[in-house]
Structure formats: structure tokens, C-alpha cells
Amino acid sequence: MSKHVVVIGGGVAGLEAAGRLSREGLDVSLLEKDSITGGHLNRWFKLFPDRRDSSEVKDYLEGLTHANNVKLFTNVTIEKLNRDKDHFSVLTNDGKELIADAVVVATGFDLFKSSRKEEYGYGIYDNVITSADLEDMFRKGEITAADGTVPKKIGIVHCVGSRDEKAGNLYCSKLCCVTAVKQAIEIREHYPESTLFCFYMDMRMGGAYYEEMYREAQEVWSVNFIRGKVSEASETIDKKVVIKVEDTLAGRPLKMTLDLLILMAGMEMSEGGIKLAGLAGLKTGDNRFFEATDHHFGSNKSNVEGLFYAGTCTSPMNITETISHARAAVSEVVDYLKNS
Amino acid sequence: MEKFGFFISKGRQINYDSNDRSIAEYIYEREPSFRRCIECGGCSATCTTGSMTKFSLRELHILIKRGENDKVMESLKKCMLCGKCILVCPRGVNTRNIVVLAKQAFQKSAAYAI
Numbered sequence: 392m393s394k395h396v397v398v399i400g401g402g403v404a405g406l407e408a409a410g411r412l413s414r415e416g417l418d419v420s421l422l423e424k425d426s427i428t429g430g431h432l433n434r435w436f437k438l439f440p441d442r443r444d445s446s447e448v449k450d451y452l453e454g455l456t457h458a459n460n461v462k463l464f465t466n467v468t469i470e471k472l473n474r475d476k477d478h479f480s481v482l483t484n485d486g487k488e489l490i491a492d493a494v495v496v497a498t499g500f501d502l503f504k505s506s507r508k509e510e511y512g513y514g515i516y517d518n519v520i521t522s523a524d525l526e527d528m529f530r531k532g533e534i535t536a537a538d539g540t541v542p543k544k545i546g547i548v549h550c551v552g553s554r555d556e557k558a559g560n561l562y563c564s565k566l567c568c569v570t571a572v573k574q575a576i577e578i579r580e581h582y583p584e585s586t587l588f589c590f591y592m593d594m595r596m597g598g599a600y601y602e603e604m605y606r607e608a609q610e611v612w613s614v615n616f617i618r619g620k621v622s623e624a625s626e627t628i629d630k631k632v633v634i635k636v637e638d639t640l641a642g643r644p645l646k647m648t649l650d651l652l653i654l655m656a657g658m659e660m661s662e663g664g665i666k667l668a669g670l671a672g673l674k675t676g677d678n679r680f681f682e683a684t685d686h687h688f689g690s691n692k693s694n695v696e697g698l699f700y701a702g703t704c705t706s707p708m709n710i711t712e713t714i715s716h717a718r719a720a721v722s723e724v725v726d727y728l729k730n731s
Numbered sequence: 732m733e734k735f736g737f738f739i740s741k742g743r744q745i746n747y748d749s750n751d752r753s754i755a756e757y758i759y760e761r762e763p764s765f766r767r768c769i770e771c772g773g774c775s776a777t778c779t780t781g782s783m784t785k786f787s788l789r790e791l792h793i794l795i796k797r798g799e800n801d802k803v804m805e806s807l808k809k810c811m812l813c814g815k816c817i818l819v820c821p822r823g824v825n826t827r828n829i830v831v832l833a834k835q836a837f838q839k840s841a842a843y844a845i
């Protein structure tokens with residue numbers, strides 16, 4: 392009888408891992424908390440840096456799991472996860488018990504809840520939105536201010552909930568700078584009359600073709616980049632947003648009135664992941680993400696034998712890195728099962 | 732009027748809503764590489780004028796972009812147009828031409844008598 396692997400989480404990492412494990416001849420169950428798989432891909436419209444449609448990646452991943460007969464369970468959460476001698480027992484919210492020889496945790500990340508940065512007024516001011524809200528607008532093909540008008544002056548705040556002691560997150564989420572650049576270009580394409588401002592602490596364009604995209608945003612799309620952390624936003628009587636920032640490279644404070652302010656929400660360990668860490672006794676780091684046994688050569692291994700990590704439940708990653716990490720998890724599982 | 736030694740300090744804040752950015756627009760149109768500057772300071776580091784006097788080409792760029800034009804006019808005179816700065820710029824900005832165009836823009840603009 393072939394061995395059974397349970398994969399927890401049906402986002403990018405979980406789909407890739409499940410599909411590949413199944414292709415290796417293993418019996419695979421994929422558990423997803425939502426009604427559909429794809430995770431954050433369902434919310435993002437176009438991907439950086441090539442601006443391809445996110446559905447193409449989703450189609451690839453779901454195609455992989457379908458072709459390889461992965462058993463999919465949706466609307467499922469984990470109530471218990473125990474290791475018993477050489478197997479795992481996974482108890483779900485609908486009362487099922489799955490017995491597995493190995494487990495892959497791919498619980499992903501949650502977007503930082505931007506209302507926690509009260510000084511930016513998300514959820515209070517009408518014209519403050521997040522990067523994810525903007526993706527919803529892109530999907531609908533309609534980018535508007537709260538009153539339905541066309542926004543002309545638009546600001547983007549980098550590092551919302553990342554690199555911020557006050558938010559409890561010291562780390563850089565890695566992908567929000569390039570997201571800001573991508574979204575700024577997309578808005579300019581949609582509204583050639585608009586003026587875009589990115590307020591950044593550092594531009595961290597560490598990925599293939601990210602820096603080139605930044606340059607394109609400046610040169611072709613006239614996006615303005617101002618170095619400084621926005622300290623606060625306030626609302627005018629006609630619902631515009633006034634921001635205060637130091638233009639650190641000019642060495643002067645600066646104020647500006649905007650029609651729309653977009654917050655680049657960072658990545659955090661998911662709530663599901665935190666719950667699972669408690670249930671299964673999994674180690675987490677100071678950044679609350681799962682802590683693998685070795686940063687360099689054990690990035691898929693957990694402190695529980697036979698349980699492996701895949702993707703952004705261990706740290707912020709882009710899709711390319713997530714898929715690679717998931718494939719690495721597959722090879723760890725295969726090795727482990729061969730030797731156990 | 733008697734002077735008592737009191738004065739009202741002018742705010743230091745850049746008011747982006749009201750500042751005049753026509754000089755920047757003039758340069759953008761004629762020298763699009765102006766947009767590519769990432770404010771790294773390579774140009775100012777190599778500039779001879781900058782090492783002898785208080786002059787920074789990088790700062791000059793940013794002040795033009797923000798519309799802080801009063802401060803720019805004085806500074807512009809210090810540049811010797813030697814072109815050393817072009818050699819170090821990592822973004823291929825035609826720095827020297829920016830100085831030339833800025834001077835032109837001020838001369839043409841009725842708002843600034845040079």
C-alpha cells in the first residue's frame with residue numbers, strides 16, 4: 392500500500408507539494424480551510440514582474456493536483472495533530488481522522504491588518520485602501536475614490552506593518568516594494584492623467600527584473616518616489632487625505648493632499664499557522680513564522696520528525712520561491728519515507 | 732518701523748500642493764533621464780564644486796522636483812559644467828544637461844528673474 396501524506400493548506404505551496412507528492416506515487420490528501428484552493432492567488436489580479444494573469448499560475452497548480460489524483464478536502468480546519476510512534480493522526484473540524492505517514496504544513500501567510508496602523512486611518516477615512524483592495528478594483532476594472540470619482544493624485548505607503556517595532560514586525564516582507572511599483576504602473580496605465588507618489592524607507596527590489604521595473608516606473612510612467620516614512624494621514628472636509636512625511640533626501644518635512652492613499656500591507660504568519668503551532672508543538676521564531684531546523688540546509692524541516700514546511704509559513708517569499716520551496720519539501724518527504 | 736529683533740519663522744515644510752514645479756516639467760520634457768535619478772549621491776560625491784563649497788547636485792535635483800525653486804537658482808551658478816558627474820551616475824542620468832536646462836528654464840520663466 393502506498394504511503395499517505397497529508398498536506399495542510401491549498402495555496403501555492405500546498406498545491407505544488409500535493410501535486411508533486413502524488414506524482415511520486417504517494418497517496419495525498421490536501422486540506423484547505425476555504426471553499427476553493429489557490430489561496431492569495433484568488434485575490435491578486437496580475438503578478439510582478441511580468442504582469443501575467445494570476446489565474447495562469449493557479450491553473451498550472453490546480454492542473455497539477457487534478458492530473459495526479461490528489462484527494463482534496465475543502466472547508467476543513469485542523470482540530471488535533473498528533474504524532475504516534477511512526478504515524479500522524481490529523482483530526483479535522485468535521486470529525487474526520489486522517490492517518491498519515493508524513494505531513495506537509497503549507498499554511499501560508501496572512502496580510503497585515505492595516506487598521507492596526509491607526510495613524511493611517513484605514514477603515515476610518517474613506518479614501519485609504521490597501522494593496523489587496525486595489526487588486527479587487529483591478530479585477531473589476533474600476534479604480535475609483537470612495538465617491539466614485541476618478542482619483543488624480545494617488546499616494547502609496549510602503550512598509551505598512553513591516554519593519555515596524557510598533558506593529559511588532561521587525562522583518563521586511565520583501566514583496567511590497569515591487570507590489571507598489573507594479574500597482575503604480577497599473578494605475579498610470581489605467582489613468583494616464585493620474586500622478587503617483589511612492590513613499591518608501593528603502594526600495595528593496597531584490598528579485599529578477601524588479602529593479603528594471605522600478606526604473607520603468609520612473610522613466611516610462613513618471614511615478615514619483617519620495618524617501619520617507621509617512622507618519623500620519625488625516626482627512627479633509629471633502630474626504631481627501633493629507634499626509635505628513637519627511638522628504639528625507641531633501642531634509643525637509645513635506646505635506647501633500649491626495650485623492651487616494653494605498654497601504655502596502657505586509658505579510659504575517661497566518662492565524663491558522665499559529666493555531667497549528669500550538670496544536671502540534673511546532674517551533675516558531677521571533678517573527679512568529681515557523682522555525683525550520685536549519686536556516687540554510689534544513690529550511691523545510693520542523694522540530695517534529697516527519698513534518699515538513701513548504702512556502703510562506705516559514706518567511707515571506709514570492710511565488711517562484713514558494714514553488715521551489717514546496718518542491719524541496721517534496722524531496723524531503725520522499726527521502727524521509729524511503730528511510731522510515 | 733522699529734525693529735525689535737523678533738521675526739516670524741517661515742515654515743520649513745514643503746507644501747507639495749502649492750509649489751511650482753514648472754522648472755521640473757521643463758527638464759523632464761527635454762531630458763527624460765532626469766526621471767531615472769534614484770538620489771544615490773554619486774554625482775555629488777565626485778563633484779569638485781561640492782567638495783569645496785556647499786553644493787550638492789543630488790540635492791539640487793530633488794529641490795527642483797519638489798518645486799523649491801528659490802534655493803535652486805543660487806546653487807545653479809556654482810556648477811562649472813565639467814561633466815564629471817555624468818561619468819559616475821549609475822542610472823545614466825545626463826546630469827550636466829539638467830543643470831543647463833534648469834538655467835534655461837529659469838531664464839525663460841517670467842516668475843524668476845535671474
Ligand code: SF4
Nearest residue numbers: 550553563564567568
Ligand atoms: S519590501 Fe519594501 S515595502 Fe515591503 S517591507 Fe520591505 S522595504 Fe518595506
Ligand code: SF4
Nearest residue numbers: 778810811813814816
Ligand atoms: S558638471 Fe557641475 S555638478 Fe557635475 S561634477 Fe561638474 S561642477 Fe559638479
Ligand code: SF4
Nearest residue numbers: 768771772773774820
Ligand atoms: S548619480 Fe545619478 S542617480 Fe545618483 S543622485 Fe546623481 S543623478 Fe541621481
